[in-house]
Amino acid sequence: MNVTERVVVSADPDAVWKVAGDAANVADWVPALESSSLDGDLRRAVLAGGGGEAFERITERDDSARTYVYEYESGPLALEFYRSRLSVEPHQQGSEVVWGAEFRAASDEEAGLAEAISGIYRSGLEELASRWPA
Template identity: 40%
Template sequence: MANDFEVGVDVGVDPDAAWRLAGDPVAIRDWFGPVSDIAVDGDLRTVTMGNGAQLLERLVDRDDAARTYSYVVESGIPGLTSHRATIRVVEAPGGSRVLWRQTATSDVEGYDIEARLSGVMTAGLESLRDRLEGAAA
């Protein structure tokens, strides 16, 4: 059971360029396929998924100089007692690396957020990479 994990993707653009897209809390709808719409009001982000489900998230701990921000899911995912995710961009050979970490607790026995989310998160980061590298071409 893995309820604290990270996925990442190398991107052939400089970290500042990657951060402009990865660090925009609204632009995630442009590269993360399951999201159909996002509305931000202050530090609250309402995420509408393609299946109609809505998540209420609080944006926390943003640091543009370090190219990182975190959000916590306050409601919308059944069984979770806590959830925190962090998106960050770091320098890497040939450009940058975008990392997405998830940490969760659940009152559901055997809950495994990595099994539930790692594939779709990796696909999202690959879409982000394709978008960034296509824009740089």
């Protein structure tokens, strides 16, 4: 299953990438996360509201293209496979941030997981965009 969320931000792509591309500190702009940190290429993300902790591995990173890819290693979500890409692209109004994932659920709850992941992405992107009011 695939999910993709996008937001246009009224700021230069490099300025947006400085925040969005900081893989260690995604909890600064993703409301669903209480905290996050990075040890080498392994990110630890603590979910808000006592939702547990997830571990994700950064598998690709290209600062010049303003994109990185990560894969879910372990955590509270019932996932067999999860690979996500976050990119900041030039846009006529500043930047467009694209956050998408391809995943396979370990249970029959794939549609519910897609809705939850989309909600996490959407709220994070809205929070990110709010840092640069139009």
